Amino acid sequence: MILRTLIFIVGLLFITLTLAGWLTWVERRLLAVWQDRLGPNRVGPFGTLQALADAIKLFTKEDWVPPFADKSVFVIAPAIILIAVLMSFVIVPFAPGLLLANLNIGLLFFLAMSSLSVYSIVLGGWASNSKYALLGGLRAAAQMITYEVFLGLSVMGPVLLAGSFRLTDIVEAQQELWFVVPQFLGFVLFLIAGVAETRRLPFDLPEAETELAAGFHTEYSGMKFGMFFIGEYLGMILLSAMITTLYLGGWHGPFLPPIVWFLLKSSFFLVLFILLRASLPRPRLDQLMSFGWKVLLPLALANLLATGAVVLMRGG
Amino acid sequence: MQATDLSVTDLIRQAAGPSLLAIQPTVDHIPTFWISKEKIQTVLRQMKEEIDRPYKMLYDLTAIDERVRLHREGQPDSDFTVVYHLYSFDRNAYLRFKVPLKEKQLFLPTITPLWRSADWYEREAWDLFGVRFEGHPHLVRILMPRTWEGHPLRKDHPSHGTELGLNMPDPKMIEEQEQLQFRPEEWGLKRQSDGTDFIFLNLGPHHPGTHGVLRVVLQLDGEIILDAVPDIGFHHRGQEKIAERQTWHTYLPYTDRVDYLSGVINNLAYLMGVERLAGIEIPPRAQVIRVMMSELYRITNHLVWLGTFAQDVGQLSPVFYAFNDRERAYAITEAVCGARMHPNWFRMGGTAQDLPIGWEPLFRDFLKYLPSRLDEYEGEILKNRIFKGRTKGIGQTTVDEAIEWGMTGPNLRACGLAWDFRKAHPYSGYDRFEFDIPVGKNGDAYDRAAVRIEEMRQSLRIIDQCVRRMPDGPYKAIHPLATPPPKARTMHDIETLIAHFLNVSWGPVIPPGEALGAIEASKGNNGYYLISDGSTTSYRTRIRTPSFPHMQMLPLLCRGRTISDLIAIFGSVDFVLSDVDR
Structure with missing residues (x-):
């Protein structure tokens, strides 16, 4: 039993990290397709080994x-994000029986870990002791706090409907109807907040290349930068997996095996995130904040209230 | 250019009294008055504020080292001359003032209280000529490093680095780096206010948002910009000094590199001045070819600007689309001039070659292709809500402010003034073309974008008219100074052969005189103020670029805004650092 768990852990680590690396190539190729160019197509067949080449380059760079x-702090910061995101994968139910820990507070664990990963950005920005990194860190802190509030609020919908924080319960509750239908607003809110949490365009203000050079990781290079980088892509994968789990019925689907359904749904969101990046400009920090506090937060609260009322009515 | 306006002369006679030292006739017919330095401030103030239809814009301010000039008939005795160019939008006319200075007393009163835009121009004149402007708020070098010895545009300053023995031993390097340290007190900036320490953020010279080697020091309170101090000169190549070394003809390739995104438009500005001095009439076909190519380059410039602007506000894709479209335009320029960014294709008297066989379909295809793409850009960029949020009301200026600071081109039109030098001062036959002047309303970053996209459409319209109405005839004037002369004729008559040999080997000798060639370049008014001393090289070449005053306005546009806004403003203003620094 322990051996099986160990193998599962190692396998999961291997797969997620490889996927994250590979996702960088997918993103670059997809962006290239949408931007009328080729993208990396030299290393290996269709450039699929580009991620490996990048990894070798990052690993062999001077650790400066x-x-x-x-x-x-400078050294620890990038490790935090990687650990926090990887830890979160523990609770993701890929298929029936295919998960590491079926915690009864699964969702809370996810929220806790995503809060932890903010420290990575803020500490990285702070420890760099450079003005650009500091500004990036400050932006990150403001943005994360804002968007975490309704990230948490929006997932309460599925929790109320399923009556449990356990992710397998939430997936099982979607046997008949995916939560994206009754919880459409919550789904949209979670999607937006999730993109903000992973700091991808249009929410990439903490690194905003044209403004802050590279924001919080301006001073980072080599594998320490690589950890931030992989952390971001792992975050994307995690987010897609969570959306699938919470709103799209997880592994449920006809004909195909559950794990395939899970991967298909998750990939859809990965591609969506990349498409977002290809098409949207970046708002300003104050616009982002007021959008968060003045629009999304009231919506999230209203959604929670309405869901609660419905659940109460049905229960009573 | 209109002939010397009598009433202007009278006005200046009244204002200056005996301080009016001379009235100088020039080839470009811009009224030119010599005023003594005691009175220059008063005269300029009257011209700007008191007369009817005033000269509101300080178009340019520069100096001339007259010490070795031979042809100065009728001009007051002077070692150094400070030259002021004014422009009146009401009169649609330039005005030139000159102040003679002796080497021993190389100073005159500043006009910074009168025009705030004079600040950088006076610093430049101090930097390059050593003319002191008394009362200037902070007269320090602007283009050269602070550690520089001597004033480079003086005639006794060597032109080549090899003549200076430039090297950089360690102590010198430390000193150089020391002088790059920003000291807020020097610029009258406080380090803190009650309870707040300000951050001084060094943005550049290497930064993804500055579009080149530009350094801006920002005084920040959080992310709010309290003040900004642009530090330019990193791209300074001494274009004006090089002009005194190259022949009139061989300087042409250098002009390409002044605003490296606008290609032949630079050639045109320079040639407008040279041809005026030489008295060359351009045959109609050459004029239309010039217009057509200039407009094509205007489009390539605007496409680069559009893509990078979208990228500045975080949109990743348009830059690729825009560069792809620009590539199509470059396919045409490659077919026509054999070059892309630095075509060096116009010549004194016309163009380097005739249009190649089969040029029409190239242009026709492009004319058919681009409009729908422009519509796409409009939908993709201008109509995007986040883009609107990022650009509307950002970096706003009024028409008055813009004129006060010397703003021209699309930026000025975005404020609501329909002013285009192609219409106001038609050159190269622009008056024969139909096109509209797109104007904005609010003078903000969004309007600047909207104006430029519409301008591309108008450029297409002009190109279309060129294609349809391309006249036959020679592409180069028959004139002894047209360089190089039409090759075919060199084999027929000895005169052309001699002219060809001399003009190519030695360089054409341009008759002595002064002329300003100013055109509507892609970014605003680009003017070459040329002085010939009857030699194969120019005696003084002054390049007035639009980006220089635009850059100077930057602190004004971004005060009270955030860093994100600053980058959007950078993007919207459309400057090129080579155009700022020359």
Whole structure:
């Protein structure tokens, strides 16, 4: 039993990390398709080994810490995001029986881990001791706090409907009807908040290349930068998996095996995120904040209220 | 250009009294008055504020080292001359003032209280000529490093780096880096206010948002910009000094590199001045070819601007679409001039070659292709709500402010003034073409974008008229100074052969005189103020570029805004650092 778990852990680590690396190639190729160009197509068949080449490059780079940085925090920061995101995969139910820990507080665990990953960005920005990184870190802190609020609020819909924080219960509750139908508003809110959590365009303000050079990871290079980078892509995968689990019925689907359904649904969202990046400009921080607090938060609250009322009515 | 306006002369006689030292006739017919330095401030103030239909814009301010000039008939004695160019939108006329200075007393009063835009121009004149402007708020070098010895545009300053023995030993490098340290006190900026320490953010010279080697020091309170100090000169190549070294003909390729996105438009601005000095009439076909190519390059410039602007506000894709379209335009320029960004294709008297066989379908296809793409861009960029949110009301200016700061081109039109030098001062036969002047209303980043996209449509309209109405005839003037002369004729008559040999080997000798060639370049008014001393090289070439005053306005546009806005403003103004620094 322990052996099986161990194998599962190692396998999961291997697969998620490989997928995240490979996703960088997918993103670059897809962006290229949408932008009338080729993208990386030289390394391996169709350029599929590009991610490997990138990894080798990052690993063999000088492991450099700027002399002005706060050394220990600077080194720890990128590890936090990677660990936090990888930990979250523990609770993702890929298929019936195919999950590592069926926690009864699964969803709360996910929220907790995603809150932890914010520390990575903020500490990284702070420890770099550079003005660009600091501004990026500040932006990250503001953005994450804002969007985490209704990230949490929007997932309460499925919780209320399923009556449980356990993700398998939530998936099982969607046997008849995916939660995306009764919880459409919640789904949209979660999607937006999730993109903001993974700091991807249009929510990439913490790194906003044209404004802050590279934002919070301006001073990072080599594999430490690589960890932020992989952390972001892992975050994307995790987010897609969570949306699938919470709103799209997880592994449920006809004909195909459950795991295939799960992967298909998740891939759809991965492609959607990449498409978002290809098409949208970036709002300003104050616009982002007021959109969060003034539009999304009231909506999330209203959604929660309405869902609660319906559940109460049906229960009573 | 209109002939010397009598009433202007009278006005200046009244204002200056005995301080009016001379009235100088020039080839370009811009009224030119020599005023003594004691009175220049008063005269300029009257011209700007007191007369009817005033000269509101300080178009240019520069200096001339007159010490080795031979042909100065009728001009007051002077070692250094400070030259002011004014422009009146009401009169549609330029005005030129000159102040003679002696080497021993190389100073005159500043006009910064009168025009805020004079600030950088005076710093430049100080930097390059060593003319001191008394009362200037902060007269320090602007283009050269602060550690520079001497003033490069003086005639006794060497032109080549090899003559200076430039090298960079360690102590010198440390000193150079030291002088790049930003000291807020020097610029009258406070380091803190009650309870807040300001951040001084060094944006550039290497930064993805600055479009080149530009450094802006921002005084920040959080992310709010309290003040900005642009530091330019990183792209300074001494274009004006090089012009005194190259022949009139061989300077042409250098002009390409002033605004490297606008290709032949630079050639045209320069040639407008040279041809005026040389008295060359351009045959109609050459004129139309010039217009057609200039408009094509205007489109390539605007496409680059459009793509990078969208990228500045975070949109990743349009830059690729725009560059792809620009590539189609470059396919045409390759067919026509054999070159892309640096075509160096116009010549004194016409163009380098005739249009190639089969040029028409190339243009026709492009004319058919681009309009629908422009519509797409409009939908994709201008109509995007986030884009609107990022650009509406950002970096706003009024027409008055714009004129005060010397703003021209699409940026000025975005404020609501329909002013295009192609219409106001038609050159190269622009008056024979139909096109509209797109104008904005609010003078913000959004309007600047809208105006430029519409301008591309108008450029297409002009190109279309060129294609349909391309006249026959020679592509180069028959004139002894047209360089190189039409090759076919060199084999028939000895005069052309001699002219060809001399003009190519030695360089054409341009008759002494002064002329300003100013055109509507892609970014605004680009003017070459040329002085010939009857030699194969120019005695003084002054390049007035639109980006220079636009860059100077930057602090004004971004105060009280955030860093994100600053980048949007950068993007919307459309400058090129080579155009700023020359």
